[in-house]
Amino acid sequence: MPDDSPSTFNPFASAEITPPVSSHWAAKRELAQALRELSNTLVTSAPSEELLKQASATISELNKALANSPRYYGSQEFANTQEHGSRGELNYELNAIGGLSNPLSPGLNMWLEGKLAFGKVKCGYAYEGPPGFVHGGYVAAILDQFLGMAQIAGGQSGMTGTLHVRYLRPTPLNTDLDLRGSVDRVDGRKTVVTAELLANGEVTARSEGLFIRPSNTLKEMFEKD
Numbered sequence: 001m002p003d004d005s006p007s008t009f010n011p012f013a014s015a016e017i018t019p020p021v022s023s024h025w026a027a028k029r030e031l032a033q034a035l036r037e038l039s040n041t042l043v044t045s046a047p048s049e050e051l052l053k054q055a056s057a058t059i060s061e062l063n064k065a066l067a068n069s070p071r072y073y074g075s076q077e078f079a080n081t082q083e084h085g086s087r088g089e090l091n092y093e094l095n096a097i098g099g100l101s102n103p104l105s106p107g108l109n110m111w112l113e114g115k116l117a118f119g120k121v122k123c124g125y126a127y128e129g130p131p132g133f134v135h136g137g138y139v140a141a142i143l144d145q146f147l148g149m150a151q152i153a154g155g156q157s158g159m160t161g162t163l164h165v166r167y168l169r170p171t172p173l174n175t176d177l178d179l180r181g182s183v184d185r186v187d188g189r190k191t192v193v194t195a196e197l198l199a200n201g202e203v204t205a206r207s208e209g210l211f212i213r214p215s216n217t218l219k220e221m222f223e224k225d
């Protein structure tokens with residue numbers, strides 16, 4: 001399994017979407033994608049109430065069947081099994097913003113090229129805030145996750161201490177969005193990272209994040225007895 005220590009682990013090495021570590025995760029990615037499509041259909045359609053109720057019942061049944069399988073609450077519990085991938089690999093699958101097996105995530109793809117960070121994402125109608133545009137909270141969340149990855153270029157990884165976002169113009173839905181970022185400075189446990197979000201080559205938001213490598217160990221922070 002790859003080394004997960006924050007100082008050496010670079011989970012996002014390529015512009016290609018990282019392949020799933022097993023056929024199990026490949027199948028989960030497919031289901032997550034089907035659920036994203038379902039969300040998109042739900043917020044863009046006006047079916048009869050009867051059809052809506054039927055759909056609820058069908059989905060509840062499906063949920064019961066899935067819930068009846070082994071359960072792991074959170075990426076750390078999955079990692080503890082030592083059968084479902086390392087914590088870094090699980091980040092690709094379960095992360096709220098970037099996880100490809102998490103239907104709430106828009107499926108952010110990120111990678112480093114030397115000291116520069118790049119990313120791509122597309123947000124459908126389920127992410128709408130102002131009519132036709134991405135909700136500002138999602139813009140901030142995408143930038144937070146992206147800056148969090150980009151900090152790795154500075155040699156350490158930490159939690160977001162502060163996040164500043166300047167919204168320059170509305171970010172369009174259903175549009176390929178590009179991210180680019182870099183480490184501005186590293187000062188002890190603190191890393192300052194800046195990034196831009198672009199639509200059709202125009203910057204829609206600029207951000208700066210301060211990331212702090214925690215004083216306590218990751219083990220103390222994330223692992224339960």
Ligand SMILES: CCCCC/C=C\C/C=C\C/C=C\C/C=C\CCCC(=O)SCCNC(=O)CCNC(=O)[C@H](O)C(C)(C)COP(=O)(O)OP(=O)(O)OC[C@H]1O[C@@H](n2cnc3c(N)ncnc32)[C@H](O)[C@@H]1OP(=O)(O)O
Nearest residue numbers: 087088091145148149157158159160161162212213214215
């Ligand atoms: C760490 C995660 C790594 C996981 C690694 C495993 C696999 C990962 C694979 C990929 C991971 C890649 C990226 C993931 C990372 C980020 C993306 C997601 C981002 C998030 O979604 S993350 C959730 C939101 N985030 C929080 O939930 C933080 C809650 N918070 C805390 O957990 C503590 O608060 C902490 C740790 C921040 C600091 O605690 P601490 O005890 O280590 O630090 P301490 O108090 O000693 O301060 C030391 C110096 O930082 C200054 N300072 C402290 N806090 C500050 C703040 N907020 N703003 C400005 N300055 C601050 C002090 O003023 C002092 O400054 P000075 O030295 O100059 O006096």
